[in-house]
Amino acid sequence: MIVLQTIQDILNWRNEQHKSSLGFVPTMGALHQGHLSLVDQSLAENEATIVSIFVNPTQFNDVNDFNNYPHTIEKDLALLEELSISAVFIPSVSEMYPEMEKESFYASILTETLEAKMRPGHFDGVITIIRKLFDLVQPTKVYLGEKDFQQLSIISAWVKKENRSEVIVPCPTLREPHGLAMSSRNVRLSETGRKKASLIYQILKATKEQKHHNSPAELEVWARSEFALYPEFQLEYFEIIDAHSFAPLADWADSDQALAVTAVFLEGVRLIDNLRL
Numbered sequence: 001m002i003v004l005q006t007i008q009d010i011l012n013w014r015n016e017q018h019k020s021s022l023g024f025v026p027t028m029g030a031l032h033q034g035h036l037s038l039v040d041q042s043l044a045e046n047e048a049t050i051v052s053i054f055v056n057p058t059q060f061n062d063v064n065d066f067n068n069y070p071h072t073i074e075k076d077l078a079l080l081e082e083l084s085i086s087a088v089f090i091p092s093v094s095e096m097y098p099e100m101e102k103e104s105f106y107a108s109i110l111t112e113t114l115e116a117k118m119r120p121g122h123f124d125g126v127i128t129i130i131r132k133l134f135d136l137v138q139p140t141k142v143y144l145g146e147k148d149f150q151q152l153s154i155i156s157a158w159v160k161k162e163n164r165s166e167v168i169v170p171c172p173t174l175r176e177p178h179g180l181a182m183s184s185r186n187v188r189l190s191e192t193g194r195k196k197a198s199l200i201y202q203i204l205k206a207t208k209e210q211k212h213h214n215s216p217a218e219l220e221v222w223a224r225s226e227f228a229l230y231p232e233f234q235l236e237y238f239e240i241i242d243a244h245s246f247a248p249l250a251d252w253a254d255s256d257q258a259l260a261v262t263a264v265f266l267e268g269v270r271l272i273d274n275l276r277l
């Protein structure tokens, strides 16, 4: 595994790659089993695989969230070393942002609702860094987790809108034994917090189970009232949407793919999750 740190490093490395397919797993580090499953899928589907680790400052709308984001670079490199990836790209902030610019990307309700509403400017920062990374890496396929479903949809919409050639491969959410969706932020939870956080998945699953007897609006009200029973959880949103358009769902018949999406704070850590209904 080659460790690339500068733009020049990655440009040189990319020029030497004559493989028919290059898989790319962009990450912000603090790697967990969920990331490793994306790497495994990329390894299985491509001749070469590259991972990037870069905590992108322009996608943080909250400076505390940026400052508290876990950094475990040595552990991450050791984990990646065990897999047969070709390279890891770990640039510095000044390398990626000689100027701290941020482009803006609009894709109707996708860039206005839920995470976009709660974290203003977040997806502009994501698209800014994704463009830079894709231009440097020039991957064939890019592996992104479904836990960040809105991010996945926005990046896919951007690739389509700009007629880019990268194939975006959605990868299923991995869960901890108690049901909590794997996330780099989970390391900031206490052991008890991790167990308690399984409530999020329990409520999502119970929503799915009640689908045939209730309207989407009734289930949203039910799920919000369930969270309210546990004051240690501060619910930001719980909504049922159409997974293609992100429009709120009034009637099950209006969508062939309903999705329950939620964001909740526990022990000061913001956790997001979703489930196809």
Ligand code: PAF
Pocket (backbone or CB within 6 Å): 026, 027, 028, 054, 056, 059, 126, 129, 130, 148, 151
């Ligand atoms: O999902 C993430 O880890 C980040 O948002 C990404 C896609 C690596 C862009 O910084």
